[in-house]
Amino acid sequence: MDWKLTADQSMIREMVREFADAEIAPHAAEWDRRKEFPSATFEQLGELGLFGMVVPEEWGGAGLDGTAYCLALEELGRVDASTCVAISVTNSVYCAPVNKFGTDAQKDRWLRPCASGQWLGAFCLSEPDAGSDAAGLTTRAERRGDDYVLNGSKAWITSGEVCGAMLVFAVSGEVAGKPEFSAFIVPREHDGVAIIHREEKMGLRSSCTNQVGFEDCVLSSDHLLGNEGDGLKIALDSLDGGRAGIAAQSVGIAQGAFDVAHSYLQERDAFGGPIGRFEGLRHELGRMAAEIRAGRLLYLRAATLRDRGLRNTRQAAIAKLHASEASNRIAYQAVQMHGGYGYVTDYDVERFYRDARVTTIYEGTSEIQRLVIARAVLQSATGA
Numbered sequence: 001m002d003w004k005l006t007a008d009q010s011m012i013r014e015m016v017r018e019f020a021d022a023e024i025a026p027h028a029a030e031w032d033r034r035k036e037f038p039s040a041t042f043e044q045l046g047e048l049g050l051f052g053m054v055v056p057e058e059w060g061g062a063g064l065d066g067t068a069y070c071l072a073l074e075e076l077g078r079v080d081a082s083t084c085v086a087i088s089v090t091n092s093v094y095c096a097p098v099n100k101f102g103t104d105a106q107k108d109r110w111l112r113p114c115a116s117g118q119w120l121g122a123f124c125l126s127e128p129d130a131g132s133d134a135a136g137l138t139t140r141a142e143r144r145g146d147d148y149v150l151n152g153s154k155a156w157i158t159s160g161e162v163c164g165a166m167l168v169f170a171v172s173g174e175v176a177g178k179p180e181f182s183a184f185i186v187p188r189e190h191d192g193v194a195i196i197h198r199e200e201k202m203g204l205r206s207s208c209t210n211q212v213g214f215e216d217c218v219l220s221s222d223h224l225l226g227n228e229g230d231g232l233k234i235a236l237d238s239l240d241g242g243r244a245g246i247a248a249q250s251v252g253i254a255q256g257a258f259d260v261a262h263s264y265l266q267e268r269d270a271f272g273g274p275i276g277r278f279e280g281l282r283h284e285l286g287r288m289a290a291e292i293r294a295g296r297l298l299y300l301r302a303a304t305l306r307d308r309g310l311r312n313t314r315q316a317a318i319a320k321l322h323a324s325e326a327s328n329r330i331a332y333q334a335v336q337m338h339g340g341y342g343y344v345t346d347y348d349v350e351r352f353y354r355d356a357r358v359t360t361i362y363e364g365t366s367e368i369q370r371l372v373i374a375r376a377v378l379q380s381a382t383g384a
């Protein structure tokens with residue numbers, strides 16, 4: 001596989017890198033401390049075309065491929081994982097499925113404004129009692145005449161309180177004794193939709209993570225995405241795209257932690273010179289650099305497969321598993337290299353360490369990625 005980036009991919013990476021360094025990096029620690037969602041910066045990100053990167057231009061998007069999108073996420077993750085996660089959710093698990101499964105009328109109404117940067121999208125699959133076991137969700141969509149009536153609650157919803165619309169998965173019926181799931185596009189400002197609360201988190205503190213409730217929320221049938229019963233297919237397809245993005249976010253966090261550690265090794269003196277001369281620390285730096293490079297190649301491969309129209313379930317799971325676990329090891333080691341200064345908020349490394357933690361949990365835990373990979377390996381002829 002050829003890893004040379006196209007002109008568009010390189011241009012997007014440069015543009016996002018410059019914006020991230022100039023407009024996000026100087027403020028990220030303060031937003032984190034104040035748990036403040038940076039609305040004004042998101043307006044700028046929307047104007048730059050970063051909400052609907054893979055959406056065709058005719059629907060208000062940037063018309064880029066998934067590889068360019070992942071490169072952009074890495075650059076955002078490198079300076080601020082909170083900003084990165086909201087961009088990731090709106091692109092890969094809101095815009096991408098509405099673009100892929102929506103009718104033209106739905107795209108006009110619920111994709112164009114998001115993809116063109118007017119508002120963020122959210123993805124509501126998880127529930128208080130159903131995360132890894134997504135098929136255990138209990139939010140119901142009952143048919144009432146031509147309408148559906150939603151009842152239930154969703155947990156951990158990134159950008160719930162700041163989004164314009166969300167993709168909500170619910171049980172819409174039963175087939176052969178098993179629940180049937182459907183996906184609905186639900187505007188946040190709609191009767192029966194309530195933000196129940198905002199989570200207090202270890203990391204990603206300037207991103208909003210909400211519990212969202214639906215009580216007798218009446219939706220006309222044009223809110224149904226795809227056909228009745230397509231819900232699980234839409235959710236799983238969205239997550240294949242999303243996981244490559246979370247791998248890219250993880251590589252970005254790891255790169256951010258690596259960069260500050262690399263500088264610190266030159267700055268900090270002990271035993272008569274910079275600590276970067278100690279072989280033990282150099283070995284660690286070498287391991288960190290190798291893990292970052294491997295993570296980047298893995299997400300690029302996962303994204304490239306999808307860009308070529310190929311299924312990337314296994315590759316996205318491998319990329320997410322490696323990159324998220326590696327970003328935790330790298331952030332841990334970067335804190336260690338800072339000694340006591342790594343444990344206080346004066347250096348960004350403390351934030352990177354907290355932010356890395358969730359990458360092995362959301363969009364499928366590491367345990368679930370291993371299951372996905374094992375299933376694919378067992379089904380393939382070579383096992384490779």
Ligand SMILES: Cc1cc2nc3c(=O)[nH]c(=O)nc-3n(C[C@H](O)[C@H](O)[C@H](O)COP(=O)(O)OP(=O)(O)OC[C@H]3O[C@@H](n4cnc5c(N)ncnc54)[C@H](O)[C@@H]3O)c2cc1C
Pocket residue numbers: 089122123124125126128129130131132133155156157158159201204209358361362363364365366367368371
């Ligand atoms: C900050 C944040 C943002 C999020 N954003 C969103 C969002 O926008 N939209 C959304 O829908 N969800 C979101 N999530 C939810 C996230 O995807 C879930 O937390 C995740 O899928 C795990 O589900 P759970 O928390 O219910 O854990 P559980 O599923 O209860 O898992 C608990 C433990 O059991 C393990 N486990 C479960 N099943 C198995 C198995 N079969 N084999 C081995 N081990 C297993 C898990 O790996 C984990 O270690 C977010 C979560 C967080 C923390």
